[in-house]
Structures are given as structure tokens and as C-alpha cells.
Amino acid sequence: MTQTARNHLYLVDGSSYIFRAYHKLPPMTRADGTPVNAVYGFTTMLMKLVQDLNDGVAPTHLAVIFDAAKHSFRNDLYDQYKANRPEPPEDLVPQFPLIREAVRAMSLPCIELQGWEADDIIATYTTQARGLGFDVTIVSSDKDLMQLVDDHVQLFDTMKNVRMGADAVQDKFGVGPDKVVDVQALAGDSVDNVPGVPGIGVKTAAQLIHDHGDLETLLANAEGIKQKKRRENLIAFADQARLSKKLVQLACDVPLDDALDALAVHAPDPHKLLAFVDANQFKSLRAKVIAAGGLDDADDAGAQTGDAAEYTDQTDYECVTDMAALDRWIAEAREAGTVAVDTETTGLNAMTARLVGVSLSVVAGRACYIPLAHRASEGLALDGDGPAQIDKASALAALKPLLEDPAVLKVGQNIKYDLQILAHEGIAVSPFDDTMLESYVLDCGRHGHGMDELAKLHLSVTPTPYKAVAGIGKKQVTFDLVPLDKATHYAAEDADITGRLHRLLKPQLPKAGLLTVYETLERGMPAVLQRMERHGIKVDRQALSRLSGDFAQRMGALEAEIHELAGETFNIASPKQLGAILFDKMGLQGGKKGKTGAYSTSADVLEKLAAEGHDLPARVLDWRQLSKLKSTYTDALQDDIHPETGRVHTSFSLAGTTTGRLASTDPNLQNIPVRTEEGREIRKAFVAEPGHRLVAADYSQIELRVLAHMAGVDALVEAFRDGQDIHAITASQVFDVPVDGMDPMVRRQAKAINFGIIYGISGFGLANQLGIPRADAQRYIDAYFERFPQIQDYMERTKAQAREQGYVETLFGRRTHTPAIKSKNWQERSFAERAAINAPIQGTAADIIRRAMLRMEAALSDAGLDDVKMLLQVHDELIFEIAEDRVDRAIPVIRETMETACAPVLDLAVPLVVDCGSGQSWYEAH
Known part of the structure; x- marks a missing residue:
């Protein structure tokens, strides 16, 4: 490197600036809730430094240096190195990347390197620059950097506006810069957990090094130390002192990615800095940026950089x-x-x-x-x-x-x-x-x-x-x-x-x-769903009409039975009248009045009464179910049939859930009940065009498979690989009963636990679902976790992750943020914990079916099946309309595309299995 004048390198200790900025300012947040007090303070300090330097003798080279991670080669030498340091404050962590953005926005090199501390990078650049005849100023007050000071290297504490040379180092350590590491090796450092030699402080260490010249000479002559305790410690902890010197000695040979030339100062781009300031809503800095950059106040050029939101009152x-x-x-x-x-x-x-x-x-x-x-x-x-x-x-x-x-x-x-x-x-x-x-x-x-x-x-x-x-x-x-x-x-x-x-x-x-998540799971979905919505699905209006009539007749019969049981006629749809019948007239136990003075007649209340053997609430539940099916589906769906296509065209919402699952609206076809025969009957009205059939392709127990993989449950993984009945295997493991000849009720209980665990089911919830005492339900859950402790470990690990970083992830990297997991409200916090446990499982299943949908059209086209139409996505199921003579060709393509949806990104420990069926109606396809 040729020189016409003496170059001057400034190296800013970024970590020192960060913590000073954070502790100096009160909490600040952007409109989106992101904490930015440290970002604001850091940016202000760095802008001031650059401005002050430009007003004086401007540096020829400048860079900001950061620690890349907590682990460095020193941790390999001594696993307790910096072990006492607390984790950074929770609201500081999300500010770290924004602070690095601030450096780049000021057109300054932002340097960090995995495995090396910022001090080592600073030492290496200092050594290189010193060898080329540079002057070096290290912007920091860190005592560890004082070992680098010499006639052409100084430290600059911008907070105190003090520059420290060899004399300042002598005042602090009692020795010159070249002996600082020897003193530190003896005295140790409680902040970085450098052990040193017990009983020796900085003053004593300085005197010992002054008397003996250096650490090795001192240790070699330790027998001659007059003070007994000091002599014994120097002898006993000699190796510890040598280790401590290795820990405090800065590395001057870091393999840097950026050469010294890359740190040369060049004119900044004020538009870029303006964009950063605007994006973080630092209005008080905006005028300074405009003035320093020579911008016109109306010049919103920073808005065009693409890095941040634009702010302009002019349209x-x-x-x-x-x-x-x-x-x-x-x-x-x-x-x-x-x-x-x-x-x-x-x-x-x-x-x-x-x-x-x-x-x-x-x-x-x-x-x-x-x-x-x-x-x-x-x-x-x-x-x-x-x-x-x-x-x-x-x-x-x-x-x-x-x-x-x-x-x-x-x-x-x-x-x-x-x-x-x-x-x-x-x-x-x-x-x-x-x-x-x-x-x-x-x-x-x-x-x-x-x-x-x-x-x-x-x-x-x-x-x-x-x-x-x-x-x-x-x-x-x-x-x-x-x-x-x-x-x-x-x-x-x-x-x-x-x-x-x-x-x-x-x-x-x-x-x-998150770019890969967006590109591979989201970006292509609007086009796929737009075509599905445009296709729609044919609905038989007459079938719906017949079902409506049937439901109306059955509701009439139930109404008569309910009135007979009550001993009078009343409006069954009126909670107030129903409550009066149940709790005032009939005297049933468990009635609770709300703020309106009326009794609650929610489904939970009625189900509890029905479980106690009371017929009237049981019949009301039956009546309500038919009423909902009639009003929500068999009546309403007739109005949703498009007058020109004769089909129902639902709208799929891509961003309506927190797990990546699609939602269906206008009408909602994902909530058609399938647990009752009456609900399944509605699917008979969804039919294929003449000469075609509907094919339903359904992932088998996909969420349980994902759970088995994520939690690493060997017994479940093996059962899935062997194609065994997973609920029977679970029942056998939990209840210690043989699979052969198993009581169906036992298998049903295991199935309820398997699916309930995913949603954080409680003993109370399982008891209600199975109609068993709460104590028995809790005992089943406890036995489940005892047999499958990996699942409990997964749940606790996931909750801890959510609390620590504020979000959980699917296997494909999709994030669900969980801000309420730190709520002081117990109910909010508990709900957030259950959501955090469920989101990676349900979200991964949702990601898998998205990947299948994104690949499906191309797979069918490659197989010469362009006329196959994908119509609906309902939870873990895809519905297709296929010409009758092409069904047998299409099903293998559909199944393979869905079963290989993870490849090549993810290798699941369990196989994905897709069940396919076909029929003239959606009902028959199952």
C-alpha cells in the first residue's frame, strides 16, 4: 500500500457502543413494537463520532467491529471463560441486527467473524496497520485492548472524550502496555471469569511483574517469594496463571475476510442513511441526516433505496x-x-x-x-x-x-x-x-x-x-x-x-x-388457490334441499319430544326459556346465571347434564346440531351456488391462521362436521360433473407423524415405519395391554390422548371427551407421558424456546410469534403455551400440504393429466375432479406428490402416507 501521508485507522468497538447506548436510554419502540432504544443510541453515537472526526483530522480508514457469537477459541481452552456473564437483556436481542444495519446504512464496514472476539479482530487490524506505518485509534475504553497501545496506537473513550496512551495504561495497571497481559494473567478478571492466581490483585501483580520482568520469570522464581501464602499460590496455580495469560492475550493473526484496504473511508450515501432512520422512525435524527448529507427536505431519495419504508406527506x-x-x-x-x-x-x-x-x-x-x-x-x-x-x-x-x-x-x-x-x-x-x-x-x-x-x-x-x-x-x-x-x-x-x-x-x-419460507411456501400459493377457487366444486341443489327437509322433519319430532319432557311448549332456541325449564322448573343441578340474570345453557352445560342421564338436555343437543346443519349448510349452501357455474366457489385465506393452515370463507367448507352421520350426509351434495369422479387424498395421521419425528419418540417412529395401528400401539404402551384382541374402548381412549396431546389437552378436557372421571383422565395423561417422556421433553423445550426467543418454528422454518407467553395473566399465558406447543406440529403439517399443492399441477402436467382439477383443500385433505377414465392414472401421481412433499428439504423419520378414495360425491370418496 503506497502512502503519501500517514494513514489513520479508527476501529470502533461496536459491542461497547451497544451496551452503553442500551443502558443510557429508556425503553423505546417502533410502531410495530420492536425495541429500538439501543439502536437509536448507537446510531446517534456513531453519527456524532463520524461528524466529530470529519470536523478534525478525518480518518483514512474506519470500521466497526462486533462479536459474532459467545463462543470463541478461548472457550475451548477454558470452558468457564465468560461463564458468569448474564444473557443480554431480552429487549436488546432483537436490536443486534438493526444495529448492524445502522453501520451499513452509514456506509461503514461492519465486521465480525465466527469463533473470534471483536478484540481479536481489532488486534489483528491494529497489528497490520502498525506494520504499514499507520496511526491507529481504537474507540473503546475496554482494558483488554490496552495491551495494544504504543506510540502510534491509542484508545479513545468517546463518553469521557479521553484519549489514552501508554501513560494512561501505566496509571491503570502499574506497567506499560507490553506487560498488561502478564498483570492480567496474575490478577485474573471476574467479569470474563479469567481465574488468575488467588490472592493476587492488580497492584500486587504489577509489583511482581516489575520485580521479575515477566510472568514466566516470576513463576520460575516463585520459590523465592518471601510472603508464604503468595509463594504457595504462585506455585500451586502456576498452570492456571499460564492459562489465564492465553485467555487475555489478544490474537493478532485472525484470518480476516476484509483486507485493510476495504476499510478505506469513502463518501457515505445520505439517502441510504435517511432510509434507515425513517424505517426505524427516528424523527429527531432525520433533520441531521438531511443537513449532513446536503439533501433537500423534500428529497425523499432515501425512500427509493428499497431498504426501508418511505415517509412523505407529498402525493x-x-x-x-x-x-x-x-x-x-x-x-x-x-x-x-x-x-x-x-x-x-x-x-x-x-x-x-x-x-x-x-x-x-x-x-x-x-x-x-x-x-x-x-x-x-x-x-x-x-x-x-x-x-x-x-x-x-x-x-x-x-x-x-x-x-x-x-x-x-x-x-x-x-x-x-x-x-x-x-x-x-x-x-x-x-x-x-x-x-x-x-x-x-x-x-x-x-x-x-x-x-x-x-x-x-x-x-x-x-x-x-x-x-x-x-x-x-x-x-x-x-x-x-x-x-x-x-x-x-x-x-x-x-x-x-x-x-x-x-x-x-x-x-x-x-x-x-425467512426468504426461503416466503419463496417456497407462500409466494406461489395465491396463483394455485386462485385457480382452485375459479374451478369451484359442483353442488347438487336438490340434494341439499332434500337434506334440509329431512333435518326439518327430525327437528320437528325432537321439538315435540322436548316439549313433552318439559311438560310445556317453549322456544327451544331461547337460552333464557330453556334455562328456566331446566333449572327452575325441573330443578336440575349446575345452573349458573350470568350478568343478564339468565342461566347459561352452553353446550358444555348441556353435555354435563346429558352425561348425568337427563334426557331433555340430550335431546336439546340433538336439536341444536340439526338446526346448525340446516341453517349453516343445507340452507345457506344453496344461496352460495354460483348462478352461472352451478358450483360453489369458496375463498381460501392464506394469512388467517397463526400456523400456516388455510382458512375457508364464503362459504366455509372446512368446518362441515364429519364426526356425526348427519354431518357426513352433507358431503353427499358435493358431486362431480357427469363423466367425472371426485378423488379425496388425505394425509394419514400427519400431525402424529410430525410429533413422533420432532419429539424423537422411537416407539411411535417404529410403529409408523412398520405401518402399525398407531392408536392400538399407544394403548398397548400406555395401558399395558396386548394389541391382539384389544377392547375398542381402550383404543378409543388412546386415540383421544394421541390427538389431544397435540392441542395441549387437560385432564378436564379429556374427561369430558371420553365421559370418564377427571382423575382417571389425568391418570391416563400421566401414564402417557411416563411411557413417552420424549413428548413431555418436546413440550417443555418448545415452551422454553418460545419464552426465550419469542417465537417457535416449523421444520421448514416458518415462525409463529408468541408474545402472550410472557403475559402476567395466567389464562393468556396458558393459552399461549398450548399454542406454542401446537404451532410447530400443525404448522409443519400445513407446510407439507402447501408444498404438495405447489408441486401438484406440474406433477399432473408432466404425467399428461392437465385436465385434472384440484378443487379444495380441507385440513389434511385435497379434493380433485377427474374424468372417470383417468382416475386410476391420476391417483398414483397425486399420492406420490403428496407423500414426497418434504423432499429434498426434510428427511422425516417417519413415512408420509396418503389415503385416496374416489366416488361420484365427496361422501363416496371417503
Whole structure:
């Protein structure tokens, strides 16, 4: 390295800055709840240091050095090294990566190396720089670094604004820098748990080294030490002193990834720092960054870096009403390579809503709305009398190449809805990102993932509510009747906010180690589900009608029986009247009145009374079941049949659960009861088109298999591998009974425990489920854990993990955050613990079926089965519609795709087994 003047290297001890910043400031959080007091303090201190240095003699080289992990080569020398150090404060841990981001945002090298402490990295750079004739300033007050001081190396304590040379080291240790390690070897260090020699402090050590020259000479002449106790300790603990010297001696030969040249100071990017400051909501630092960087106050260039959310009060929303303007926006989107897209429609049901307009945004604060089907009033066709807007066909013809261009990324919020709307117009959007799913991957369990909530949380923006432009109640209009000025602001704002959220959230995925989860489990799902929803499933209206009639007749018979048992007629659907009959008139025990003064007649209450042998509550339960089936399914499903397709098109929610499971709405097809024959009857109404059959492919006991793998339960793993009856095996292990000739009731009890354990079932819950005394139920659970202690270990380990890091993970890395696990409320905490135990199991099962769904279409296509349609996903089951002559070919492909869904990422200890059945109806397919 050539030199024209003496170079000056500054090495900042990042760890020292972190803890000083943390303890100096009170707690601070961002809008999303992330603690940032240490981040703020660190950033402020580092900015001040850089500014002060630039105001003086600016350094030629500068870097910030961090500890990569607690373990270093010193732990291999002495396993008790730093063993006394407490874990960092809980609210400091999530700030560590943000602090490193702060360094990079200031365009400074951020250096750490696994297996080496920051002090060793500093020592190595110092040694290299000293050899090249540099001056070196180490920004730290750490005494361990004082051994590096010489005529050209000094320490700088920025808190006290004190620079420490050889004289300061002499004052502290009583020896020069070259003898510091000898003194430390004798005196030890309680902070780092360096043992030293008992009975010898710093002053005594300094005197001994001054008298003998160095540690080895002292130890060699220890017999001549006059003080008896000191002499005995030096002799007895000589090896301990030598070990201590190895522990305190800094390594000067760390294999660095970044050469000294890489630490050369260069002009920072103020836009990058502004983006970081804005993302962490450090408003008090914003003006300093703008002033220091020479930025204009309106220059939100930091918002365009893609690293953080943009903050701007200035918006430019355009209503596009001619092709020239539309072509300009399309060209801008192509040049940028990424465009946020949103659609406005006449309703929320993606299968019946009509497209009204499209909005686009490329940069923060700028967006457009392209109205396509607005009307001036009810019933007015767009024949020239309506608002000025581009011809819909022409606009869509221009937009289609952009929205299908593989070189342009489309970004949406809950983009599945937009995919469906645009699919109606013959547009297949690809590729795309979804901000809702980015948030879901990052923060599942912390908060919701709707745009309004995300905008408030991350951008401090409250989006315009729909009612503000369309009205409320009876006066609310569909969006095609909203005036264009209001429609433009509302629609363009949605696209603008979506783009901002994407630029904030997407970069966080790799930083959090969650990009693979997003890419492999989430990103492709909107397209798969959009096609499933579009296919829908055929429903036999007449079958539903017949079931409704049958349920009504049976309800009538039950009603008569209930009235006879009560000795009078009353409204069975009225909890108040039912409670009066049960507890006042009949005098049954267990009645409890609520705040309204009425008795509770919940299912739990009635089930308890029925278990005691009372007929009336038992009949009421039967009546309620039929009433729910009739109103929720056999009646309501008839209204859900699409008038044009004759099929029901449910909507699958990707971010509606905390475990990765899909939810089904409008209508909910996942909650159709299957434990009773009446519930299963409803599945008879779900049928295949003529010449086709429905195929149901169901993972067999997938959650138990996942539990056996995660907990490492050898007995269960072996049983699954051998294809044995897992519930019979469990009963045999727990109740010590042979499998052959087993009482079905015993197997049923084991089955209830097997599935209940996954959901954290209690003795009370199991007792209710099996209709046995609570003491017996608790004894069964205790016996289960005694036989399978690995499961109890898994549960305790998972709860501890959730408490320690705030989340649990599936085998594929999906995270579920568990903030309530530290709640002071016992009920909240207990619920969170059960959820933490269940989430990795149920979540892994959900991930497996997602992986199967994402691969299914390609697998079927490769087998020449493109016409096979995947229709529904219900818990662990996939439903397909297949031509009758292709069923036998399709089932092996479906089964293999589902059973190999883990490959090549995960090698489960147990095999996945998929049961397949086919029939004219969903009922027959089982």
C-alpha cells in the first residue's frame, strides 16, 4: 500500500457502543413494537463520532467491529471463560441486527467473524496497520485492548472524550502496555471469569511483574517469594496463571475476510442513511441526516433505496383517462421493473365482482388510477353520458402485456383477489409478490396483515376508509358509482401504500432468514388457490334441499319430544326459556346465571347434564346440531351456488391462521362436521360433473407423524415405519395391554390422548371427551407421558424456546410469534403455551400440504393429466375432479406428490402416507 501521508485507522468497538447506548436510554419502540432504544443510541453515537472526526483530522480508514457469537477459541481452552456473564437483556436481542444495519446504512464496514472476539479482530487490524506505518485509534475504553497501545496506537473513550496512551495504561495497571497481559494473567478478571492466581490483585501483580520482568520469570522464581501464602499460590496455580495469560492475550493473526484496504473511508450515501432512520422512525435524527448529507427536505431519495419504508406527506395521484397517459405509466413501470397493482371492483366476492378500475404505483408518493367502468348514476350505461375514461377493452389490451411480462414484478396486497378479477378479463398476472404474505412470514402471531393495519404500523399512515368515498349503510354505493376524484385518491393510495410496504418488508425477509419460507411456501400459493377457487366444486341443489327437509322433519319430532319432557311448549332456541325449564322448573343441578340474570345453557352445560342421564338436555343437543346443519349448510349452501357455474366457489385465506393452515370463507367448507352421520350426509351434495369422479387424498395421521419425528419418540417412529395401528400401539404402551384382541374402548381412549396431546389437552378436557372421571383422565395423561417422556421433553423445550426467543418454528422454518407467553395473566399465558406447543406440529403439517399443492399441477402436467382439477383443500385433505377414465392414472401421481412433499428439504423419520378414495360425491370418496 503506497502512502503519501500517514494513514489513520479508527476501529470502533461496536459491542461497547451497544451496551452503553442500551443502558443510557429508556425503553423505546417502533410502531410495530420492536425495541429500538439501543439502536437509536448507537446510531446517534456513531453519527456524532463520524461528524466529530470529519470536523478534525478525518480518518483514512474506519470500521466497526462486533462479536459474532459467545463462543470463541478461548472457550475451548477454558470452558468457564465468560461463564458468569448474564444473557443480554431480552429487549436488546432483537436490536443486534438493526444495529448492524445502522453501520451499513452509514456506509461503514461492519465486521465480525465466527469463533473470534471483536478484540481479536481489532488486534489483528491494529497489528497490520502498525506494520504499514499507520496511526491507529481504537474507540473503546475496554482494558483488554490496552495491551495494544504504543506510540502510534491509542484508545479513545468517546463518553469521557479521553484519549489514552501508554501513560494512561501505566496509571491503570502499574506497567506499560507490553506487560498488561502478564498483570492480567496474575490478577485474573471476574467479569470474563479469567481465574488468575488467588490472592493476587492488580497492584500486587504489577509489583511482581516489575520485580521479575515477566510472568514466566516470576513463576520460575516463585520459590523465592518471601510472603508464604503468595509463594504457595504462585506455585500451586502456576498452570492456571499460564492459562489465564492465553485467555487475555489478544490474537493478532485472525484470518480476516476484509483486507485493510476495504476499510478505506469513502463518501457515505445520505439517502441510504435517511432510509434507515425513517424505517426505524427516528424523527429527531432525520433533520441531521438531511443537513449532513446536503439533501433537500423534500428529497425523499432515501425512500427509493428499497431498504426501508418511505415517509412523505407529498402525493401525486393521477387519474388516467387517455391512452397517451396510460402508455406513459406502462413505460415507467417497465423501466422500473417493479410496479404495485391494485384493482377496484363492484364487490368483495371475487367470483361475482366486476372490474371497475386499475391503479399503479412505481415510486413512493406517485400513483395513478385508471377508471374503466364508472357510471354517473344507477342504471346509466357508459354510452358517452358517463365519466370520461378510457375504453375498457383498449386499456386492458395495453395493460395485459405489462401484467404478464416476466421481466416486470407486480406487487399486490392480498394479490389473490386481484389475480381472480384480472383472470376474468383474460389476464394471467405473473410474476408477483404479496405484501400481505411478506408480513405474514415476518410477523405471524404478532398482528394482522391487512393493508390498513400494516400501513398504520409500518408507515404511520391511515388509509382512506372505503366508507369515506362510497358512503355507509343503505346509502353506500358500489365503486363504479364513486366520483372519479374520490375514486382516484382512494385507489391510487392503495397502490402507493402497497408499493411502500413492499419496499419495507421484502428486504427484511433475507435479514430475518425467512426468504426461503416466503419463496417456497407462500409466494406461489395465491396463483394455485386462485385457480382452485375459479374451478369451484359442483353442488347438487336438490340434494341439499332434500337434506334440509329431512333435518326439518327430525327437528320437528325432537321439538315435540322436548316439549313433552318439559311438560310445556317453549322456544327451544331461547337460552333464557330453556334455562328456566331446566333449572327452575325441573330443578336440575349446575345452573349458573350470568350478568343478564339468565342461566347459561352452553353446550358444555348441556353435555354435563346429558352425561348425568337427563334426557331433555340430550335431546336439546340433538336439536341444536340439526338446526346448525340446516341453517349453516343445507340452507345457506344453496344461496352460495354460483348462478352461472352451478358450483360453489369458496375463498381460501392464506394469512388467517397463526400456523400456516388455510382458512375457508364464503362459504366455509372446512368446518362441515364429519364426526356425526348427519354431518357426513352433507358431503353427499358435493358431486362431480357427469363423466367425472371426485378423488379425496388425505394425509394419514400427519400431525402424529410430525410429533413422533420432532419429539424423537422411537416407539411411535417404529410403529409408523412398520405401518402399525398407531392408536392400538399407544394403548398397548400406555395401558399395558396386548394389541391382539384389544377392547375398542381402550383404543378409543388412546386415540383421544394421541390427538389431544397435540392441542395441549387437560385432564378436564379429556374427561369430558371420553365421559370418564377427571382423575382417571389425568391418570391416563400421566401414564402417557411416563411411557413417552420424549413428548413431555418436546413440550417443555418448545415452551422454553418460545419464552426465550419469542417465537417457535416449523421444520421448514416458518415462525409463529408468541408474545402472550410472557403475559402476567395466567389464562393468556396458558393459552399461549398450548399454542406454542401446537404451532410447530400443525404448522409443519400445513407446510407439507402447501408444498404438495405447489408441486401438484406440474406433477399432473408432466404425467399428461392437465385436465385434472384440484378443487379444495380441507385440513389434511385435497379434493380433485377427474374424468372417470383417468382416475386410476391420476391417483398414483397425486399420492406420490403428496407423500414426497418434504423432499429434498426434510428427511422425516417417519413415512408420509396418503389415503385416496374416489366416488361420484365427496361422501363416496371417503
